[in-house]
Amino acid sequence: MLYSGMWTGDTMTNAYELIINILTAIGVYDTIFGVFKSYGMEFVLKLIIVLVTLAVLFGFVLVTVMFLTWMERKVAAMVQSRYGPMVTGPRGLLQPVMDGIKLIGKEDIVPAKADRFVFNLAPYLAFVPAILVFVPLPFGESLIISDLRVGLLYIIAISALSPISILLAGWASNNKYTLLAAMRAVAQDISYTLPLALTAIAVVMLTGSLSTVDIVNAQSGTWFGIIPKWFIFLQPLAFILFLIASIAEMGRIPFDFQESESELIAGFFTEYSGMKFAMYFLAEYAHLFAVSGILVTIFLGGWNGPVLPGIPVVITSLVYFILKTYAVVFFAMWLRDTVPRIRIDQLLNIGWKIMIPLALLNLIVTGFLITAGVMR
Amino acid sequence: METDELLINMGPVHPSTHGVLRFKLRMDGEMITDCEIVMGYLHRGTEKLGEMKTYLQVLPYTDRLDYISAFPNNYAYVKAIEELAAIEVPLRAEYIRVLVMELNRIVNHLVSIGSLLMDIGAATMIMWGFREREKALHLFEMLCGARMTFNYIKPGGVREDLPEGFMPKLNEFLKEMEMRINDYEQLINSNEIFKMRMKGIGVITAKDAINHGLTGPALRGSGVNHDIRKLEPYSIYHDLDFKACSRPEGDSYARYMVRIDEMRESLHILRQVADTMPEATVVSSSKYGVAPMTGVPSTVSTYFPRIFTPPAGEVYSRIEAPKGELGFYIKSDGTTKPYRVKIRSPSFCNLTALSWMVKGLKIPDLIATFGTMDVVLGDVDR
Numbered sequence: 001m002l003y004s005g006m007w008t009g010d011t012m013t014n015a016y017e018l019i020i021n022i023l024t025a026i027g028v029y030d031t032i033f034g035v036f037k038s039y040g041m042e043f044v045l046k047l048i049i050v051l052v053t054l055a056v057l058f059g060f061v062l063v064t065v066m067f068l069t070w071m072e073r074k075v076a077a078m079v080q081s082r083y084g085p086m087v088t089g090p091r092g093l094l095q096p097v098m099d100g101i102k103l104i105g106k107e108d109i110v111p112a113k114a115d116r117f118v119f120n121l122a123p124y125l126a127f128v129p130a131i132l133v134f135v136p137l138p139f140g141e142s143l144i145i146s147d148l149r150v151g152l153l154y155i156i157a158i159s160a161l162s163p164i165s166i167l168l169a170g171w172a173s174n175n176k177y178t179l180l181a182a183m184r185a186v187a188q189d190i191s192y193t194l195p196l197a198l199t200a201i202a203v204v205m206l207t208g209s210l211s212t213v214d215i216v217n218a219q220s221g222t223w224f225g226i227i228p229k230w231f232i233f234l235q236p237l238a239f240i241l242f243l244i245a246s247i248a249e250m251g252r253i254p255f256d257f258q259e260s261e262s263e264l265i266a267g268f269f270t271e272y273s274g275m276k277f278a279m280y281f282l283a284e285y286a287h288l289f290a291v292s293g294i295l296v297t298i299f300l301g302g303w304n305g306p307v308l309p310g311i312p313v314v315i316t317s318l319v320y321f322i323l324k325t326y327a328v329v330f331f332a333m334w335l336r337d338t339v340p341r342i343r344i345d346q347l348l349n350i351g352w353k354i355m356i357p358l359a360l361l362n363l364i365v366t367g368f369l370i371t372a373g374v375m376r
Numbered sequence: 377m378e379t380d381e382l383l384i385n386m387g388p389v390h391p392s393t394h395g396v397l398r399f400k401l402r403m404d405g406e407m408i409t410d411c412e413i414v415m416g417y418l419h420r421g422t423e424k425l426g427e428m429k430t431y432l433q434v435l436p437y438t439d440r441l442d443y444i445s446a447f448p449n450n451y452a453y454v455k456a457i458e459e460l461a462a463i464e465v466p467l468r469a470e471y472i473r474v475l476v477m478e479l480n481r482i483v484n485h486l487v488s489i490g491s492l493l494m495d496i497g498a499a500t501m502i503m504w505g506f507r508e509r510e511k512a513l514h515l516f517e518m519l520c521g522a523r524m525t526f527n528y529i530k531p532g533g534v535r536e537d538l539p540e541g542f543m544p545k546l547n548e549f550l551k552e553m554e555m556r557i558n559d560y561e562q563l564i565n566s567n568e569i570f571k572m573r574m575k576g577i578g579v580i581t582a583k584d585a586i587n588h589g590l591t592g593p594a595l596r597g598s599g600v601n602h603d604i605r606k607l608e609p610y611s612i613y614h615d616l617d618f619k620a621c622s623r624p625e626g627d628s629y630a631r632y633m634v635r636i637d638e639m640r641e642s643l644h645i646l647r648q649v650a651d652t653m654p655e656a657t658v659v660s661s662s663k664y665g666v667a668p669m670t671g672v673p674s675t676v677s678t679y680f681p682r683i684f685t686p687p688a689g690e691v692y693s694r695i696e697a698p699k700g701e702l703g704f705y706i707k708s709d710g711t712t713k714p715y716r717v718k719i720r721s722p723s724f725c726n727l728t729a730l731s732w733m734v735k736g737l738k739i740p741d742l743i744a745t746f747g748t749m750d751v752v753l754g755d756v757d758r
Contacts, residue, residue, distance in 0.1 A: 341571050
């Protein structure tokens, strides 16, 4: 059968092998491999396939970001009883394209007293981690760039890189508002990465593995035939804490201190214009999607869902993952239009005095329950 | 730990200063140690212009003071002239005046609450508020063709009678507004983050509020039940059943709640006015109370001559504008132009207390407190 390898999941663990399998199924892989082998350059073929997977990921992220900017406006418009973008394309779907064209056409301004090198570097430093986070994210069965054995640790570590770029941008702009915003963003990121990691550890205790694929596989199946075995039901407190901390990580209202436009103009990217500004936008929405995907992976069963006969699992799992992730994204957008921003000291108080103790408590209780054999 | 003082210049171009206002902030970290308010960027010399124009020509300038609520501005000036020259006004005109002023109070509070919420990061309320404001502005447009600068209330009455189809539209608006205020309360009041940001922030006690000359919702939020509509009833307010809304806490939340309550009271007043609007004209007995020049008896205004020379004298008349006490002092020397026009604007007096209130708070609190003081820069700088 054409897709025989796709059901079993034994031979395929990531997108690289998926591509090889597809090529084999079509019947061209051996020929191509032979051509490269005759020149003694198999590694070039490997490199090409890896680059193709990365290009697909990159394209996916860019399209997603464009869609998310449109969706953000539409959700806001729904909440605020207006239409949102309607003119460019069907229901304004092409609005992000127009925005991109406009931003490319803008003058690239560097403030006179800015630190030019750091100022130019910072937007790219923001963008790179936002893309890198996607590497161990399972979009579906075997739809993963690389199933790292330390996947979850990698994700948390990469997310923790984003404050560096924010601080650099805030500092290099040589502007009091950007500096204040950068300081706030760093304080916020540090205090919310901790509960994020601590709640994720509770899940790792249940699965015994940091690999995202293992975490998703541990959530397959159901209890009593109806309740899916998602970790949200085993770890409700951890889910709530993770949700709050991840919204803080994304830097969205009610925790959008990186921006806080009514206090600090536009936050740390006040001085940026043109494509560099677009870079920050791109990074922000890529991060939104990535964090939502991580939340889905850890607590909402990842790509697990009812198996439909006749359709390859690769496709159904991708659909389930995208649907769940967009549900979380929608929640974040809905929240943004409903609640005000909290104050920076209140934010830190909640982070250190409520979130971290609760995360630790959750960890202890989970440990006891696992030892007693109640859980898992 | 030793920290350096940071000087932050907030404004005159800043998203949360509602126009061109500038705060010079001395900061210790995120804490405000001193706040100096610099105003005057929108100064247009309205008071001086008042000395150079005839009495009727000054009227359009009053629209541009507090441009969010122009009807009370019109009325405050007209009331001063009417007191100066003892002009009597037909009863129907007084009803129409109260009607538009209370509608304007609702509009003002919608804008005020909307921009307050937007300043603290929730963008939805301003969209909802402007949705209802738009409907009120349509009513104003039916009335006088203008949406914000009306120039509608004139000495001796109002410019024109209510147009056809106005009352059904008004009733529709009142019915919808009742429901919408509940929506706002559901969106805002039950929000824990909103309470965290508002309660206990920007507190001013009743004594301090009086000493700083606060008026309007800002004063009533401190528990002082001071409402000029009650204390010195003007127009037809003595006939209407309403209460002055006040809250004892004195914080930002109380000031916000006073505005919500006042919108309800305004709806109550509007319903009474709509129900008891008189049809007949009341012939004035004063010397200006002769038939209008066209010869057709008007139900909404007494005759007001083109060349108007009031008797020499002076008058201070005040009303309860949506933002607080709005007073006009006019001195007449018996010529066609006022000798002096002095405007006591509520925004200016309320704003001066702000620099005292925000000491020891943070920048986000400054913005939240500033939002609850409800200031329009056209009214501050005049």
